[in-house]
């Protein structure tokens with residue numbers, strides 16, 4: 001697995017894409033992480049910014065997704081296509097970006113899961129190109 | 134897998150404490166967490182069972198100051214040492230940049246130490262990593278037990294069992310009181326940062 005080198009340019013590009021596709025659609029926080037648990041981009045809504053511990057979240061999400069895909073293999077699946085947890089007022093969605101990156105989206109009940117899934121899928125290709133292309 | 138952020142001038146590396154169950158990996162992180170200034174470390178995250186055994190991993194993020202103008206951020210992880218958690222250990226190794234192998238000096242754990250190192254080699258191979266080419270440091274922990282009547286291994290025996298191939302530095306430690314803990318940390322950090330820097334900054338810039 002290759003190391004990731006982030007430049008100001010790649011960060012800005014990725015940040016803009018995420019803000020336009022997700023934050024402007026009402027997502028509270030979006031984090032782009034790698035499968036080792038590093039944070040590549042952290043975008044949030046200024047008014048709705050929630051104080052999250054991004055480092056812990058990234059480590060847990062990377063580990064949890066790695067465990068989840070092992071579980072999928074145990075039951076004969078390649079991977080699960082929907083990775084989502086629903087809370088009382090907050091929800092979290094995990095989307096794979098290429099083999100090595102994960103886009104985490106945290107949003108409230110005012111945003112539909114369908115929209116998130118659609119936007120994340122659209123973003124995945126462009127983000128993949130920026131960092132791994 | 135290190136992350137090099139050229140815009141913020143930060144290098145993030147992952148260092149994993151590996152070793153058999155109960156050898157003192159979590160204790161190392163707890164000591165570092167307690168001893169370091171709050172501004173230089175993040176929150177410690179642990180996922181353990183009720184009985185204190187690590188179930189998934191512990192994580193302690195550290196901020197170790199600047200080297201050549203880059204802020205060095207190290208994430209310390211531990212694996213669950215119990216034999217049955219092999220699959221979990223493999224997941225935690227994903228993207229590792231440096232390793233501390235913690236060994237137990239109890240004579241009854243001699244085999245476990247050797248098996249643990251083999252388990253590490255195997256699991257690294259699954260990530261296409263070669264243990265002998267990576268930054269690795271050995272820590273011979275629980276040296277305080279050598280002054281008690283329980284049968285323990287000498288450093289020479291541990292060296293014979295674990296360090297013939299690795300030929301790396303080792304530190305004697307008592308993780309509960311912190312003896313040797315920062316010596317181990319300093320050495321693995323230096324090795325890891327040098328390894329990542331040689332791979333990138335020096336060859337590319």
Ligand SMILES: Nc1nc2c(ncn2[C@@H]2O[C@H](COP(=O)(O)OP(=O)(O)OP(=O)(O)O)[C@@H](O)[C@H]2O)c(=O)[nH]1
Nearest residue numbers: 154155156157158159160187213214275307308309
């Ligand atoms: N006497 C002595 N006890 C130690 C030392 N280091 C750790 N211990 C004790 O050994 C026990 C196991 O330590 P842990 O740090 O939980 O071991 P671990 O390697 O994280 O174990 P797993 O999570 O199961 O893999 C604890 O009761 C510690 O207090 C040491 O240097 N000397």
Ligand SMILES: [Mg+2]
Nearest residue numbers: 158159186187
């Ligand atoms: Mg432990």
